[in-house]
Structure formats: structure tokens, C-alpha cells
Amino acid sequence: MSLEVPLIAQEAEYRELMLAALGGDGASYRILLQGLTRHLRGYFARRLDPAAAEDAVQESLIAIHARRATYDPSQPFTAWVYGIARYKLIDEFRRMKRRPTVPLEDAGALFAADETSAALARRDAEKLLAALPQAKRDLVRDVKLDGTPIAEVAARTGLSESAVKVTVHRALKSLGGTLGKRHADR
Amino acid sequence: MQTDELIAALSEAPQPVSRLTMAGWIALGLAGGILGSIVLLAATIGVRPDLAAAMAGGPFWMKFFYTLALAALGVWIVDRIGRPGVNATRPMLLLMLPVIVILALAAAELGAVGAAEKRLLLLGRSSNVCALLIGFLAIPQFLGVFWAMKKMAPTHPRLAGAAAGLLAGSMAATIYAFHCRESAAPFVAVWYTSGILLTTAVGALLGGRILRW
Numbered sequence: 001m002s003l004e005v006p007l008i009a010q011e012a013e014y015r016e017l018m019l020a021a022l023g024g025d026g027a028s029y030r031i032l033l034q035g036l037t038r039h040l041r042g043y044f045a046r047r048l049d050p051a052a053a054e055d056a057v058q059e060s061l062i063a064i065h066a067r068r069a070t071y072d073p074s075q076p077f078t079a080w081v082y083g084i085a086r087y088k089l090i091d092e093f094r095r096m097k098r099r100p101t102v103p104l105e106d107a108g109a110l111f112a113a114d115e116t117s118a119a120l121a122r123r124d125a126e127k128l129l130a131a132l133p134q135a136k137r138d139l140v141r142d143v144k145l146d147g148t149p150i151a152e153v154a155a156r157t158g159l160s161e162s163a164v165k166v167t168v169h170r171a172l173k174s175l176g177g178t179l180g181k182r183h184a185d186r
Numbered sequence: 187m188q189t190d191e192l193i194a195a196l197s198e199a200p201q202p203v204s205r206l207t208m209a210g211w212i213a214l215g216l217a218g219g220i221l222g223s224i225v226l227l228a229a230t231i232g233v234r235p236d237l238a239a240a241m242a243g244g245p246f247w248m249k250f251f252y253t254l255a256l257a258a259l260g261v262w263i264v265d266r267i268g269r270p271g272v273n274a275t276r277p278m279l280l281l282m283l284p285v286i287v288i289l290a291l292a293a294a295e296l297g298a299v300g301a302a303e304k305r306l307l308l309l310g311r312s313s314n315v316c317a318l319l320i321g322f323l324a325i326p327q328f329l330g331v332f333w334a335m336k337k338m339a340p341t342h343p344r345l346a347g348a349a350a351g352l353l354a355g356s357m358a359a360t361i362y363a364f365h366c367r368e369s370a371a372p373f374v375a376v377w378y379t380s381g382i383l384l385t386t387a388v389g390a391l392l393g394g395r396i397l398r399w
Contacts, residue, residue: 021197021200022202022203022205023202024199024200024201024202025200026197026198026199026200027197029196029197029200030193030194030197033193033196033197034193037189037193054189057189058187058189058192061189061192061193061196062192062196063339063399065196065200067270067338067339067399068203069203069204069207069208069337070208070268070269070270070338070339071269072205072208072269072272073205075269075271075272076271078271079270079271079272080269080270080271080272081270081271082270082271083269083270083271083272083339083341084270084271084339084341086341087270087339087341091398
């Protein structure tokens, strides 16, 4: 199935948005790019692996933006977008052919442990924990990050097991609140 | 960068884009190329000494309009091929028209003379340099047209390069007519066309390398 089939149904709507965008209307442009992104994701997801697909989506969006003067309003808009997407797909295939591949015996080693993301997660968690008071922070780190058994933590701190659980639970809940607020701020 | 962030960045206060933007690039590229070719012509091989007299006669304009027609179609093709999703088949097919006309004129001239003169009509006095000089004069045209083409979005880089080479060669040949003293249609049909085919081929080679985006 090609991009054209679902995209062409919205030809009139997208063309209007494009004409507004070419006139400098940012709001229309944003709606257009968001709509096109959905079509582009579908198009590339069927043809590339997920990471390459999202790269190709972004490449296409940048190309649509940078080359928007090449859209002729007397021509179909969806054909123009499809032309760009197809070109970016071919470009991606060409790059894949040139890219050196990892020999099969090394592939296991490459994917055996995803240490980067674990380290990044740990770093993000530490950043969040900094928002907590010292005592709570230590409890959360011990229980949730290091995986120390509750009984052991309780024995070390002199708290009851249920007190440890409740403190950790409340601390995480308050962290959830901070995190939510930060997202809302952005 | 996240795709959402990218969209937000791109759609924040987009610059208005005129419908004439691409026409402007082509015009600017051609203007630069024409100026460059004229300077190159004046500085090297020069204008034919009998230009004023020649411009009063038909053969000069036969050459001039043959190559100018190819150049006009070249502009049309370049304008279409630089846009994704747009078909350039029609102007490419129309290229046959001026070629058919010049071949018909050439056939008529050749049919009217004997075997010895046929050779003269075909080879003239400059058949060995004509195509190469057109290629030489096309250098500034190449710079101008490829500059414009680089700003466009050709989805078939080699074909786009060929179109740019065709336009560059046709413009160069039009300017070459101010130097060239040949007046036979068979000569023009063979050697002017060869010069333009040469630049078209060079354009296709260059296009595959430099028209990627």
C-alpha cells in the first residue's frame, strides 16, 4: 500500500493548509506537519526498521520545509509530499547499502547488554531523587534502584517494614507529581 | 530531537514563500550564465566580424531560433523536474519539434545539391570545433543552472542534471551563434545538436553526483 492512498483523500484539506503555510501562517503549517507526520510514519514504518523510519520521517519533514518553494499550487499537493517521501526512502536505502554491517558473530555481543539506557535511566532517577529530603532519598534509592530487600532496609534504619514501604510509596508519589509538573511546564 | 519538537520549531513563524521563488532562481541562474558566456565569448573567440550583415539574413536566425527553442523547452523541463511529484514528459517530448524542423530544413538543403556540396553543407569549416566550443561557452551556464537546480528538489538527480545540461548547452549554443559563421542547416542539425547532446551528457553525469539533497 502506498502513501498516496490514505494521503490523497486529504488532498483538498492539506492543500489549503499548505497554501496558508506558504503565506506565513504558522498555526496551519503546524497542523499540516502533524497530519503529514502520521502519514509519513505509516509509510516509512512499513519499509524501514523503527529507528531508521523515524529518522526518515524527520528528514522528510525538514525537506518539506526547506524545499517548500518547489511546491507548485497548480499541482497536487499530496503528489509533491509523496515525491519527497519516496526520494527520502530511496536515499535511506542507498545509505543502508553503503553502511558497513556488523558480522553476525558480533551481533550478540552488541545487543547482550543495553548499558547505555540503564546508565541513562539511573542518571535520570538520581536527578529526580535530588528533589527528595535526604532520609527519603536514601530509602527510595536502596529499595527501588539498588533492589535491597525491605526487611534489610528496615533492620538497618530501625523503621518497621510497613513504615519503609509507606515512605517509599509516598516519596514516589510526590516524585510523580514533580515529574508531571515538569512535563506540563514544557 | 523529538519529532514533535521538530514540528514546533519548523512551524514557528514560517517565512512566507512566493509562488515565483523558483522562477526567480531560474532567471537569476540564467542571467548569470548568459552574462558569463557573453564575457567568455568576447574574451576568447570573439564575435563574427560580419555580425551586422549576418543578422540581416535568414541563416543566422535559423540557428538562433533552433537553439533558443531548445533552451525555452529546457527552462520548462528544469522547472518541472525540480519539483517533486510533477511530470516533465510533455516538454521532453516537445523537444522533438525543433529537432524535426531543423532536420527537415537540413534535408531540403541537402536534397537540392550534388554529392560534393553535401559534404560542405555537413562539415562547413568548423565542424571539428563547433561542439567543443559550445561546451566551453556552456561552463558559465552550467554554474548558473546548477546553482538554481541545487535549490530545487529534483527526485531524479541524473535526469535533472541532464535537463540542466540541455538548458546550459542550448543557451551556450545560442550565444555561440554570434561567433559561428556557418549558415547551412545540415551543419547546425549535426554539430549544434552534438554540442547540446554533449552538455546534456555531462549534465547527467554531474547531476548524479551533485544534485542530491
